[in-house]
Amino acid sequence: MRSVETISSGCVGVGFKPEHAVDILAFSGCVSALEVHAENYMSAGGARLNQLESIRRDYRLLIHGVGLSIGGSEAIDREHLARVKRVVDRFEPAIFSEHLAWSAHAGRYFGDLFPLPYTPETLDRVTANIHQVQDALQRRILLENPATYVEFEGSCFTEIEFIAQIVERTDCGLLLDVSNVFVSACNHGFEPEEYIDAFPISSVEEVHLAGYAELTDLGGEPLLIDAHNSKVAGRVWALYERVLARRGPVQTVIEWDNDIPAWDTLLSEAVRAESLLLANAHGASVTPS
Structure with a gap:
């Protein structure tokens, strides 16, 4: 039986997948975004764009970039930026976000988001x-904290210091990806709660939650991968509550x-997020960073 649960807070949404289009259109307003x-969505036309036009009439639309390579060692690809602008101008999203990472070099685009050394030179480049x-x-964009699997010996800043700068x-x-915090914390041996407590929370305008994959590295140590392929883990939900408290x-x-799961499974994750959000809403306020 299909779920008819709905999100009432206006603050919880999901990543859209065409596999869920029938359910989303059938249960208009079941999530808020x-x-x-x-x-x-960079094509000139076609069914995919028409579908998004239909969906955005009933939902708050958020656009998340994955290819601008904001942390790359080369200049921003002007043609790619122009394509992003056409998408943003056409669909007028409530939020546009990108990653603190690099994903392109020498005209090649990669399927991964790679980490950066946190140095003054990198800071100048990312800022520009x-x-x-x-x-x-x-428009003002949001920048997402990365999930990382290596750290650079030459880094002069912590990640939070770098982001604050x-x-x-x-x-x-800022887009605070809580799952990325947990993945990086496990991979590098720091406390995710301390990261959340130190993050410049007053600049956070969006939060991401996702599942991760559990692997082991060549030394047999645990290695978490930001795979977006499962339900949100219990520790990540606890960190989300910590974010909401701030x-x-x-x-x-x-x-x-x-x-990709059945729609009911994805919707149940959104409903859980809303229950935590509403439980923390009364008396919660932004803590100065």
Whole structure:
């Protein structure tokens, strides 16, 4: 039996997958927002764009970029940025976000988001790239913290110090991916609660929650991968509550990009997020960062 649960807070959404289009259109308003990847909607026309036009009439639309390579060592690809701008101008999303990572080099685009050394040189480059993107799009963007699997010996800043400097220099907002925090914490041996407590929370305008894959590295140590292929883990839900205690109600998106589940399963994750959000809403307020 199909679920008819709905999201009433106005703050919880899911990543849109065409496999769920029939259910989403059948149960209009079952979630408050849908998020799509910009790169999936760069064609000049066709059924995919028409479908998104239909969906955005009933849902708050969020667009998430994966290909601008804001942390890359080369200049932003102007043609790709122009394509992103066409998507943003056409669909007028409530939020546009991108990653603190690089994903392209020498004209090649990769299927992964790679980490950066946190150095003054990298900070200058990322800052300049964000200014370029915000000027082109004529809007404030959100920057997402990465899931990482290596750290650089040459880094001069912690990740949080680096992100705080970016916000100060560019006035961009932040997308706090709570699952990424947990993945990185397990991979690098730091406490995710301490990361959440130190994060510049007043700049957070969106939160991501997703599942991860559990592997082992060549030394037999646990290795978590930001796979977006399963339900949100218990420790991640607990970190989300910690975020809400500091930030209060905030746009939240459940990501599930691989091993796509039935709609009821994805919706149940969104409903759980809303229950935690509502439980923390009374008396919660933004804590100055």
